[in-house]
Amino acid sequence: xxxxxxxxxxxxxxxRTEDARFLTGRGRYVADADVPGQTHAVFVxxxxxxxxxxxxxxxAALRVPGVIAVYTGEEIRAEGVGVLEIDLVARDHEGRSMxxxxxxxxxxxxxxxxxxxxxxxxxxxxxxxxxxxxxVEVDYEELPAAIGLEEALADGAPRLWPEAVNNIAAEVxxxxxAAVDAAFAGAAHRVSLDLVxxxxxxxxxxxxxxIARYDxxxxxxxxxxxxxxxxxxxxxxxxxxxxxxxxxxxxxxxVGGGFGVKGPTYPEEACLLWAARxxxxxxxxxxxxxxxxxxxxxxxxxxxxxxxALDAEGRFLALRVRDLANLGAYxxxxxxxxxxxGQRNLLAGVYRTxxxxxxxxxxxxxxxxxxxxxAPGRAECGYMTERVIDVAARELGxxxxxxxxxxxxxxxxxxYRSPTGVLYxxxxxxxxxxxALQHADWAGFEQRRAEAQQRNRLRGLGIACxxxxxGMGPSRVLIERGMKIPSYESALxxxxxxxxxxxxxGTHSHGQGLETALAQIVVERLGVALADVEVxxxxxxxxxxxxxxxxxxxxxxxxxxxxxxxxxxxxxxRRIAAHTLECAAQDLAFEDGRYTIxxxxxxxxxGEVARQAxxxxxxxxxxxxxxxxxxxxxxxxxxxFPNGCHVCEVEIDPDTGVLTVASYACVDDFGNIVNPLIVSxxxxxxxxxxxxQALLEQCHYESTSGQLLTGSLMDYCLPRAxxxxxxxxxxxxxxxxxxxxLGVKGCGEVGTIGAPPALVNAVVDALRPFGVRHVDMPVxxxxxxxxxxxxx
Numbered sequence: 123x124x125x126x127x128x129x130x131x132x133x134x135x136x137x138r139t140e141d142a143r144f145l146t147g148r149g150r151y152v153a154d155a156d157v158p159g160q161t162h163a164v165f166v167x168x169x170x171x172x173x174x175x176x177x178x179x180x181x182a183a184l185r186v187p188g189v190i191a192v193y194t195g196e197e198i199r200a201e202g203v204g205v206l207e208i209d210l211v212a213r214d215h216e217g218r219s220m221x222x223x224x225x226x227x228x229x230x231x232x233x234x235x236x237x238x239x240x241x242x243x244x245x246x247x248x249x250x251x252x253x254x255x256x257x258v259e260v261d262y263e264e265l266p267a268a269i270g271l272e273e274a275l276a277d278g279a280p281r282l283w284p285e286a287v288n289n290i291a292a293e294v295x296x297x298x299x300a301a302v303d304a305a306f307a308g309a310a311h312r313v314s315l316d317l318v319x320x321x322x323x324x325x326x327x328x329x330x331x332x333i334a335r336y337d338x339x340x341x342x343x344x345x346x347x348x349x350x351x352x353x354x355x356x357x358x359x360x361x362x363x364x365x366x367x368x369x370x371x372x373x374x375x376x377v378g379g380g381f382g383v384k385g386p387t388y389p390e391e392a393c394l395l396w397a398a399r400x401x402x403x404x405x406x407x408x409x410x411x412x413x414x415x416x417x418x419x420x421x422x423x424x425x426x427x428x429x430x431a432l433d434a435e436g437r438f439l440a441l442r443v444r445d446l447a448n449l450g451a452y453x454x455x456x457x458x459x460x461x462x463x464g465q466r467n468l469l470a471g472v473y474r475t476x477x478x479x480x481x482x483x484x485x486x487x488x489x490x491x492x493x494x495x496x497a498p499g500r501a502e503c504g505y506m507t508e509r510v511i512d513v514a515a516r517e518l519g520x521x522x523x524x525x526x527x528x529x530x531x532x533x534x535x536x537x538y539r540s541p542t543g544v545l546y547x548x549x550x551x552x553x554x555x556x557x558a559l560q561h562a563d564w565a566g567f568e569q570r571r572a573e574a575q576q577r578n579r580l581r582g583l584g585i586a587c588x589x590x591x592x593g594m595g596p597s598r599v600l601i602e603r604g605m606k607i608p609s610y611e612s613a614l615x616x617x618x619x620x621x622x623x624x625x626x627x628g629t630h631s632h633g634q635g636l637e638t639a640l641a642q643i644v645v646e647r648l649g650v651a652l653a654d655v656e657v658x659x660x661x662x663x664x665x666x667x668x669x670x671x672x673x674x675x676x677x678x679x680x681x682x683x684x685x686x687x688x689x690x691x692x693x694x695x696r697r698i699a700a701h702t703l704e705c706a707a708q709d710l711a712f713e714d715g716r717y718t719i720x721x722x723x724x725x726x727x728x729g730e731v732a733r734q735a736x737x738x739x740x741x742x743x744x745x746x747x748x749x750x751x752x753x754x755x756x757x758x759x760x761x762x763f764p765n766g767c768h769v770c771e772v773e774i775d776p777d778t779g780v781l782t783v784a785s786y787a788c789v790d791d792f793g794n795i796v797n798p799l800i801v802s803x804x805x806x807x808x809x810x811x812x813x814x815q816a817l818l819e820q821c822h823y824e825s826t827s828g829q830l831l832t833g834s835l836m837d838y839c840l841p842r843a844x845x846x847x848x849x850x851x852x853x854x855x856x857x858x859x860x861x862x863x864l865g866v867k868g869c870g871e872v873g874t875i876g877a878p879p880a881l882v883n884a885v886v887d888a889l890r891p892f893g894v895r896h897v898d899m900p901v902x903x904x905x906x907x908x909x910x911x912x913x914x
Contacts, residue, residue, distance in 0.1 A: 128714075131646030132864075135799040138635040139652065143376075150375040152331035152348045153408045160333065161190060163394060163407040164251035166241040166258045167416060168233035171269065171488040171828025172280065173262035175231055175240060183243055183257040188250025192258060193397055194241050195228030203227060203396050206387050207358035209455040211604045212292060212462055212484075219604075220292030220484065223283045225452045227362070227393035233262070234282055234451035235488050236828055237416025242393050244405055267488040267828045271425050271446045274487045282451060282486045289486045291449055292458070296466045297479035297542065302431075305440035305477050309431035313514040318898045319502045321423035321448065321821040322814075323838055324495050326632075328378025329409040330418060334394035338402060343370045343395050350380040350630055351670025354607045356662050358387045358455075363395060370395075374660040377632030381811070382494035383418050384632070385672050386455035390417065415833040420821055421460070421495030423448035428506045430514050438473055438529050443480035443506065450491035456672075457493050458484060458604075463591070464499030470540045471507050472551040472587050472765055473529040478541045488828045490821075494672065496811055497871035500590050501878065508586040508879035512886065513895060522585055522883065523559065530555060530587075537860075544591070546763050547860045554789050554854055555587060558767035561852055562787035567771070570784075580774040581784070582888025586879035589765040592674040592868030595758030610757035611679035612668045615644070615687040617695070617750040619736035621729030622654040628668010629680035630659050634870060635800040636676050640684055642796055643864070647688045648728060649715025666753070674868035677796060678762055682862045686754035695731045695750060701742045702726050702734065762859040764867040766790035768809070768876030772884040779907030781885065783813065787850040790872055793858045794865035801869050805851045808873020814841035816878040816899045889913070 130136050143149055180192035205224040212220050229240045241258055245251035268274035268282065274289040282289055306312060333346040343365070349355050352374040360367045377384060390407060398405045409417055425446040431439040447461035461482050469478050495501075515525040531538050533550040540546060559565075567583045574581035594600065597608035612628040623644050631637050641655040658664060669679065692712055699717035700707040703724055710717045718725040734741050735750040768788040774781050786809060795801055818839040822831040832838040858865030878899060885901050886894055892913025897905065 128645050128649065130652040131642055132796050134642060134797065136638055136642060136652065136797055138638045138800065139641065140631070140635070140637045151328055151378060152333060152346050152375065155333060155346060157333055157335065157404040157406070160404040160406045161244050161246060161401065162248040162251045163397070163405050164243050164248065164255040165239040165390065166243065166255050166260065168229065168236060168238045168240055170233060170262055170264055171236050172265040172267040173233050174265060175229065175233060176261040176263055178241055179259040180241065182259065183254040186250060186254040186257055188246040189243060189254035190246065191244045191401055192241055192254065193400070195226055195230040198227050198393065198396055199230055202364055203392065204362045204364060206389065206392065207361050207606065208453055209606055210458045212294060212458040213604060214292040215295035220453070220458060221283060221286045222453045225389065227389045227396065235490055236830055237490060239389055239393070242397055244397060244401060267826070269488055269823050269825055269828045271448050271485055271487065274485050282488065286486050291453060291484040291486055294462055294482045298477055299479040301477040302440040302442050302479035306429070306431045306442065309439050310434040311432040311514070311518055312429065313510060313517055314427065314429045315510045315513050315896060316427050317506060317509060317896065319422045319424040319426065319505060320815065320819070320899045321420055322495065322819045323415050323420050323821050324381050324383035324418060325414070325840060326379030326381055326383065329411060329414050330384060331408040332391050332394055333404060333406045334398040335404040336399040336402065341369060343399070345370070345372045345391060345395060347372065347374055347391060348377050348384060349374045350377065350385045350632060350672060352630065352660055352662050353628060353668045353670060355387060357607070359392055359395060362392045372662045374630060377630065380632040380671065381496045382421070382498060382672065386419050386493045388417070412834045415830060415838065416490060419454050419493035420450070420490045421492055421498070422502060422815070423492055424502055426506050428510045430510045432514060432518070436518055436520055436525055436528055438475040440477040441469055441475050443469065445480065445482045447482060447484045448487055448489065448492060449484050450487060450489045452491045454491040454493040457491060460494060460498035460502065462499065464503035467542050467544045467591055468500055468503050468589055469507060470542055471504070472531055472589050474531050476541060489823055496808060496874040497590065500871065501812070501875045504586065504588045504875040505879045509882060509896070512883045523564065526555065526585065526587060545760070547760065548857045549763060549765050549791055550854070550857055551587070551765060554765060554791050555767045557852070557854060558769055558787065558789040561789055561850065562769035562785070564769065574773055578776065580776055580888040582772050582884040582886070584770045584880045584883025584885070584887055585767065586876050586883060587767045588872060588875040589763055590674070590868065590872050590875055591761045592764060593678040593758045593761040593862070594673045594675050595761060597757050607669065609669055609679070610755050611683040612665055612753060612755045613680060613683040613687045614665055614753045615684065615691050615751060617691060617728065617732040617735070619733050621650065621732055622656070623648060623650055625655065625657045625684060626664045627657060627659045627680050627684065628665055628670065629676040630671040632671065634676065634804065635797065639677055639796045639800060640681065643681055643684055644688065647692070674870040677864070677866050678862050678868050679756060679758055681864050681866065683754050683756035685863050686756055687752050690752035690754060691750060694746065694752065695728055697746060698731045698734055698741065699726050702731070702740065758862065760861040762793065762861060762867040764790065764792050764869060764872055766872060766876060768880040770877070770880035770884045772881065772888055774888050774906060776910055779903035779910065781817070781901060781903060781906060783845070783847045783881070786847050788876060789852045789854060790869065791854050791857050791867065792869045793867035795853065796866065801853065802851055804869045805873050806849050808871060809849055809877045810841060810846055810873070812874040812877025813846060813881060816881040816901060817841060817845060818900050818902070820900050
């Protein structure tokens with residue numbers, strides 16, 4: 123990528139242009155919209171984790187003033203509405219497709235988790251709809267439930283699906299097990315660790331919402347929805363409804379946070395669209411916060427054993443994993459991704475580990491389905507790897523710093539083929555590691571520990587290195603591995619006749635500052651003012667197709683597509699300018715928004731070229747079409763590998779177990795950076811969410827009934843400002859990604875990878891006087907207090 127030429131171009135710390143409308147209350151969220159003639163929907167949800175539906179009686183609900191209609195799953199199925207589509211259907215170790223049970227817009231015959239929708243009530247007001255929902259009578263026959271992972275796998279456990287033997291959706295093996303077994307047999311040291319990656323409920327500030335409309339005259343559906351991937355959503359909903367994609371228009375306006383939870387295809391949207399057609403009126407649904415805990419996909423929830431083999435000098439020989447992954451009651455859209463993608467690709471991390479092998483069992487339970495959450499699979503993988511390395515260091519009598527130093531991949535090995543098969547194209551892991559230690563003042567830690575001890579506090583320091591995988595692609599490889607949606611991205615660039623630029627992107631912005639970052643690329647390439655660039659997204663009628671925003675891919679893939687579209691516009695403009703200046707197109711240089719004949723002062727601005735393109739008085743109309751716009755698609759040739767090192771310090775009160783995060787420092791390699799201010803914000807947000815999981819968050823289900831005990835923010839604890847320190851983040855330069863034209867690597871998810879192991883490593887370090895070897899997340903005050911009492 124060329125060096126920065128414009129003050130608001132690539133590399134500038136520009137304040138986000140979209141924030142003006144957010145901070146002044148002018149954001150365009152679904153819940154802010156009102157449609158003439160709209161009705162309101164409320165879903166009747168199952169109170170049981172496993173039960174047969176014997177009867178649904180809506181007669182009392184229909185007598186409630188304002189209630190218009192009540193629909194059930196049987197009615198929807200009778201009209202030919204199909205099952206929900208799935209993004210990824212993986213294959214097991216024998217090549218068979220995993221079990222992917224049918225999931226419908228409303229439950230039919232049986233419910234399998236508390237909160238599963240069984241009926242929809244539509245009324246003139248949301249209050250009437252709520253009253254109607256309470257009046258719907260559903261007779262259930264309760265059935266035995268399988269709630270936890272180990273309970274679901276036990277002999278004689280209740281089976282959720284006849285086709286899922288022992289409730290296993292699939293068992294997937296990866297790596298080289300024979301080589302790993304041989305390495306363990308000859309290893310001087312073997313370290314094993316059992317750990318749990320706790321289940322979390324994703325809580326974006328804006329709940330899910332949708333407005334469904336049906337136009338009988340045009341036979342066309344319209345869906346306004348808070349969603350991360352409007353184009354794939356259209357594809358999947360059209361398949362479920364049995365209509366062509368041309369008949370379904372999806373608009374996803376401003377979205378108040380996604381984090382993966384707004385990526386799946388959910389039952390509610392399909393139900394709303396069908397009901398809008400049946401009723402011939404618009405239907406509005408806004409999910410409430412407590413409802414989110416039951417309706418939205420949850421995440422993580424793994425029980426893992428990881429083993430590390432080392433030689434006598436502490437060099438890694440092999441890693442072996444046995445992992446149980448909780449899918450919940452159904453296979454959600456990308457539910458199979460988190461258990462597989464991280465381990466299968468990134469288990470070796472930033473270390474020279476010659477051999478890798480693992481087994482993953484994906485298990486159905488009577489709980490809310492799980493799906494992607496910020497750094498899906500990569501966070502789980504990074505956590506298990508960095509924890510077992512810390513345990514190994516203690517057991518070998520080495521510093522966690524020294525053990526990592528001995529095993530980091532050196533920069534001269536790049537590009538480096540990991541034993542998992544992926545190719546790291548760039549990176550200097552030792553340089554990042556040493557800079558992080560310096561940034562965190564690792565050398566001065568023992569002095570800080572001694573000072574804390576004088577205050578009757580236990581201080582600990584934790585280190586975690588990570589590598590992420592961003593970008594998703596190539597499409598061909600993903601489709602071969604079971605993905606149903608391609609990973610290419612698109613962009614349209616239109617030079618307007620007044621010199622302004624309109625960009626339409628297939629990605630989607632829901633808090634990342636994408637509108638600003640893409641505009642900066644335009645400024646850099648075209649030499650226009652930042653204020654003259656508008657970026658549009660989220661409308662399936664504005665562009666051919668786009669993958670949307672998942673997996674930290676928006677700038678990597680969306681920016682690359684934009685770069686290609688800008689190149690096409692510049693080249694067409696060059697031909698117009700050549701006509702104006704009466705020269706050959708190849709004689710023109712384009713820089714700072716002007717075409718200039720090389721070696722002369724004869725020049726014409728891009729704005730003048732745009733005016734000629736739209737008002738072709740003096741225009742080569744016989745050779746070129748009027749207008750100045752073009753579209754480009756870009757399919758990643760390979761993924762990118764952001765990496766870094768995070769260092770966390772904690773203090774614990776030995777009398778109460780109360781933990782304070784004293785400091786948090788991180789150094790990351792994101793390749794080329796378009797906007798360092800946005801990057802810093804993304805890192806801070808990811809670290810906050812990662813610390814939230816490590817410190818406080820956990821979904822608790824009652825072990826026999828399957829009732830969610832943490833179903834509101836009164837019971838489910840999110841991190842607050844006083845739980846978090848002031849973060850100190852830095853980046854390294856000089857390691858651009860070599861597989862995309864911008865050289866970027868993605869930054870949105872790394873905080874949730876680095877923070878959990880860094881914090882838990884710090885906690886275990888602080889509790890060394892009590893002989894604590896490991897503590898599972900979340901590390902609550904009660905848990906720490908009990909560990910210290912037991913150790914004492």
